[in-house]
Amino acid sequence: MNKNVVINLAEKLTLFDEHWSPKVIGQLNDYQIKLVKVLGEFTWHQHDDTDELFFVLKGRLDIHFKDRVEVLKSGDMFIVKKGEQHKPVAEQECEILLIEPKGVVNTGEAGSKLTAQNDVWI
Template sequence: MGDDLVDLSEMFARFSEHWSPKLVARLNDYEVKLVKVEGDFVWHTHDDTDELFLVVAGQLTIQLRDRDVVLGPGQLFVVPRGVEHCPRADAEVKALLIEPTGVVNTGDAGGERTAIVVPI
């Protein structure tokens, strides 16, 4: 990482596991992560930060308690801090996340889906 150009297609080709974000860049105190998702995640909140989802490929549903937000390629949604949500994908989705350094993917829920973010 650093001054290098980041090719999203190339970075996505380097991993296959789902729900395990990979660090591809840093921006001030933020991390830019790529993730592949399929199936349901866990309901959780992030009390201290908003969470940005940008869909690169596929269709991602961000389930909220009062509605579902459906995103396609090139669309993004920011989950406000403190809002309980559960991402879901019926088929594989490739997405980009921008979050403050150190944000845990499962938020307050913890559990077996908690990922350690590593650079690709």
């Protein structure tokens, strides 16, 4: 699936509408690069074995932690460290690029109705 081609993020973002369902657009060694559209509140969760990179392409994303909220705007990047419980929230639709190891479940160990199918390429 990961071909040696130019990938246009804006074009890829037109290929899906659902929220909280990351789509893989490339793979770098054991890490997948994903696009996701988000809206509303996500599940409190954590990833015990890996950090998670959020890069906001469009919109605003608030990442809630037990003791603070990190506010990310278009062009901002933030890394959630492994084991940190967090909950992403977007009051309006937000487009994000994620980088995380292949096989990471979006809801971590928490599980919920927002758990997305893994390894979906567009």
